[in-house]
Amino acid sequence: MIKTYLSFLVVVLNTFIVLFAQQSRGFPYKNPTLPVETRVADLLSRMTLEEKVGQLLCPLGWEMYEIKGNDVLPSDKFKQLIKDRNAGMLWATYRADPWTKKTLATGLNPVLAAKAGNALQKYVMENTRLGIPLFLAEEAPHGHMAIGTTVFPTGIGMAATWSPQLINEVGKAIGKEIRLQGGHISYGPVLDLARDPRWSRVEETFGEDPVLTGEIGKAMVEGLGGGDLSRPYSTLATLKHFLAYGISESGQNGNPSFAGMRELHENFLPPFRQAINAGALSVMTSYNSMDGIPCTANHYLLTELLRDEWKFKGFVVSDLYSIEGIHQNHFVASTMKEAAVMALSAGVDIDLGGDAYMNLMDAVNRKEISKEILDAAVSRVLRLKFEMGLFENPYVDPGKAKKEVRSKEYVTLARQVAQASITLLKNEHSLLPLDRSMKVALIGPNADNRYNMLGDYTAPQEEENVKTVLDGIRAKLSSSQVEYVKGCSIRDTGTSDIEQAVTAARRSEVVIAVVGGSSARDFKTSYKETGAAIADEKTISDMECGEGFDRATLSLLGKQQELLKALKATGKPLIVVYIEGRPLDKNWASENADALLTAYYPGQEGGNAIADVLFGEFNPAGRLPFSVPRSVGQVPVYYNKKAPQSHDYVEMSASPLYSFGYGLSYTTFEYSDLYLSALTPHSFEVSCKIRNTGKYDGEEVVQLYLRDEYASVVQPLKQLKHFARLFLKCGEEQEVKFILSEEDFALVDRNLKRVVEPGTFQVMIGAASDDIRLQTKVEIK
Incomplete structure (x- = not known):
């Protein structure tokens, strides 16, 4: 009897929701001819406290759909989420990587991604009381982190181009690929200044300098839409991370950062202001604290400066679980509710991933935070949804996504950016460019490893999509001219074939050694709930960089240095290419290699681009966006230090091995x-x-x-x-x-x-x- 009665109540409730949704079509907020502010005010006036808080939640999205053959449906988990929390956003719905456990087989290709977005929007538009569309936020620091998209060089490689014009085109490509699949918010660019190469996320940044970072960041934001949400492929660019996240104590991700107020205003704030002036409409907080205040609870930064002084009109989003971090990591809030109140009061509009803001309903009811502060945050979210036109046009065309995501045009652009980033550091006796008649020994752990070309925040790739250095060289020379031997791994010292590499080198006319690091995630590595990788002694993958993989040294790991020395001993001309996410130790290579290059993480076309440079089809013009230290003992070492002039150490010069802005060419x-x-x-x-x-x-x-x-x-x-x-x-x-x-x-x-x-x-x-x-x-x- 009770079961029958409950079923009857569910039917009545569903009927009420449908009838209300039909009636609501005549409400002012549904009228596209009215001013946005009028529509926001009308909708806000009709929302319950629970519905308002729901608009400030951005849960993890990759479990919110189910693939059924060629169709994609909302999952039961999604339906329950909407019923229980009225969530207004999802994050990383299309994301695929070992952390999300989404693979090429189980994840969303561009067509399925578009269908997934449509299915989720349709559900909330038709099955919620007010029919408020979702915002779908996606990671996009160097391409949309989804299956089937274009993978560009990571941020540090883009900065090495010193070409805002080229990066503007990258922004346009990323924005279009996200919007074609139904996404709206792009997480990136990363505007942290990287002054400590031990830090795991240097690869995501635009380097050590505020002017270069500001110009490249501005170009990216303008490409992503420049704040004009009426443009069909405009995204809400999200600037990361606010603030001074890249100078954490000991180089450890999320540690406290120490910088005076003047230093913040001179160096760390200008790139963010420049990007906001260019149209960025979202800012992400950072995990670190400064002067004892967690950045996710910093009222001065998020309200007094960002909104009151800079007149920022977008919204602020926490980094993943960083509101929880106010309570659990920084220990400045004794409860989760107190942390939520601190964050919202400071100016954080969106709770990314967490449960903290579910406490706001009780906080408002108990008058621990004012309804006006909550309404202001909700209004900022609703206004941008109206400006993007989502109430009228929430759906996308899967056929267009299939046709235009990772187009030939964007693959060509990826190669152009990789070419422009490659930085020539040494070219003794003009060894480069190489003659195509030469017999080449290609050696090294990064010579033919697809995922090591890509950097962190990259989705699984079809093998044919990523070009390694071996692929690039084989496309230019006959098979008889190229002999490849791996030699060793990035980190694993258990196995190596250095002797075989030396034998190949002796048979060659020139040796190309491709070494460095890797941010490639795998299914063996463990991950924190934030998605950061966990370094442990049991799992020896190639990964030595990428979020969570901070370094105590900058030396080549594994047996790479042993490999280089053995190759040098053959007496053959030696070209060393670094694939890296941070400026690794290059002292030995600088002294002993005949030619030395860094290609950073060059993306899916990196192997072709490196071969283009080696054989003279592209004259390198990349310039260092950071200083390369001689020793980790110099850190931090950056070119624009304040007076007085540095003096030398007992053991070595105080100057970097290679200075900011340095790079050679084949011409003069x-x-x-x-x-x-x-x-x-x-x-x-x-x-x-x-x-x-x-x-x-x-x-x-x-x-x-x-x-x-x-x-x-x-x-x-x-x-x-x-x-x-x-x-x-x-x-x-x-x-x-x-x-x-x-x-x-x-x-x-x-x-x-x-x-x-x-x-x-x-x-x-x-x-x-x-x-x-x-x-x-x-x-x-």
Whole structure:
């Protein structure tokens, strides 16, 4: 009898929901001709407390669908989630990797992804009281982290291009692939400044410098949509991680960060502000604390600065479980409810992945937090859903996703970005480019390992999609010219075939050794609930980088150094290529290799791009976005340190092995005719001429640095302000012009205000931070 009565109640409830949904079609919030703010206010007025809190939840999404042949349906878990929590967002619905246990066989290809998004939207639109569409947030630092998408070089490789124009195209590609599959929010770019190479996430960043990071980040955000949500492929770009996450104590992910307020305003905040001005509509907090305050509970950063001063109009999302971290890791909240109240009060709108914000209903009812603060957060989410047009157009075309995701155009772009990133560090006696008639021994753990090309935050790949160095070289030479031997693994010392590698080297005319690191996740590695990998002694995978894999040293692991020394002993010309996510120790290679390159994690077309460079089809022009230390004992070592000038250590020079901005070419460039003219009292035009004086066509990256000779607060000895990557044919000369604006001369004074002080500034133009070719001075009166 009770069972029958309960069934009757369910029928009545479902009938009520359907009838209400039909009636709600006439409500003002459903009317697309009304102003967005009117629609937001109307919808907010009709929502229950539970429905409001639901809009601030962003649970994990990969268990929210079921694949049934060619169809995708909402899972029972999803239906229960909507019933119990009214969730307004999902994160990583399309994600596939060992952590999610989604493989090529069990995950979503682009067609199924589009169908999944449609199915989830249809369910919430038709089976909830108000029919509020979902936001689907996806990881996208160097491509959408989903099966069948295009994989570009990781962030550090993109920064090495020093080409905002190229990265803008990458942003457009990523945004389009996400939107074609039904996603809306792109997690990325990562704007953390990387000053400690021990840190596991250097690969995701744009390097050590605020100006380069800001320009590349701005270009990416503009490509992702630039904040214009009316564009069909515009995403909500999410800036990571707020703030100073990349300088954690001891280089350990999530540890406290130590930086003064002026340092934050001078270096760590400007890239975020530049990206927000470019249209970023989402900011993610970070796991670290600063000055005793968890960044996920920092009212100054998230409200006073971000909203009140910068007028940020988007929403703030916690990093995964970082609200729980206020209670469980930082121990500044004694309960989960207290942590939730602290986060929302500080300015965190969205709870990513966790349960913390489920406590907000009780907190509001008990007046522990005001209803107005909750309503403000909900309004920010609803406004962006209306602006994106999701209430009118929540669905996508699976056929279009099949046709246009990972198009030939985007594969070509991936190769172009990889080519542009490759950085030549040494080329003794012009060994490179290689002649195609040569017999090559290709050796090393990264010479033919597909996943080691890709970096962290990458989905499973079809084997034919990723090109290794072996693939790239075999496409250029006959099979009889190439002999490949792995030699050793990245980390595992249990097995190696160094003797076989030496035998192959002796049969060759030139040896190409591809070494370095890996962020490739596998199904043996254990993962934290945040998705970060756990390093343990039982599982020896190649992975030595990527989130959670912090290093105590920077040396090559396993038997890689032994392999290089054995290859050198053969007397054959030795080319060393590093595939890496952080600047690894290159001291031995710098002294002993005949040619040395770094390709970072070059993405799916990386092997082709590296072969293009080795055989002269592309003249390398990548430049280092970070300083390469001589020793971990120098860390942190970065070019724009404040005065005084560093002095040498007892054991070694204080200078890095390779400085920020460094990189060679197969040709040479001459700088001349520096000219400076005043436009206003605080702005100047600076010009110079660059001539290609070598025998190859090529690109040069011209870099302009400033130094304020005397100031009211200590300043860097050198600070990048502008740069330009330009192509010059043999013998060609071009004039390069830069505008030094008032902002370029500004500093953060003792009152934390940006001001321009009178004084003398050195203007330096060169090919790297330690290779200044032209210099003059300018007086600010």
